[in-house]
Amino acid sequence: MTRTEIEEKVRNFLIEDLEIEEENIFPDARLKEDMGIDSLDYVDIVVIVEKNFGFKIVPQEMASVKTLSQFYDYIQSKVG
Numbered sequence: 863m864t865r866t867e868i869e870e871k872v873r874n875f876l877i878e879d880l881e882i883e884e885e886n887i888f889p890d891a892r893l894k895e896d897m898g899i900d901s902l903d904y905v906d907i908v909v910i911v912e913k914n915f916g917f918k919i920v921p922q923e924m925a926s927v928k929t930l931s932q933f934y935d936y937i938q939s940k941v942g
Contacts, residue, residue, distance in 0.1 A: 863915075863941050868934055875910045889931040897930070915941050 876882045
């Protein structure tokens with residue numbers, strides 16, 4: 863899966879499932895501060911990522927993910 867495909871899938875579920883405004887979705891956006899993702903949203907993200915990308919998020923690994931770009935990197939590292 864290419865980086866562009868990953869970004870497109872993530873963008874779609876952020877808008878459709880988490881109802882994040884499109885203008886708040888940019889690579890340097892901070893997940894909590896800029897996008898408003900809270901702990902309940904993270905639960906949804908875990909389920910959505912498993913469904914769309916076929917792997918389980920490891921909470922300890924996600925602890926260092928602060929920006930959307932880092933989230934793309936994390937997914938890319940898992941799906942190769």
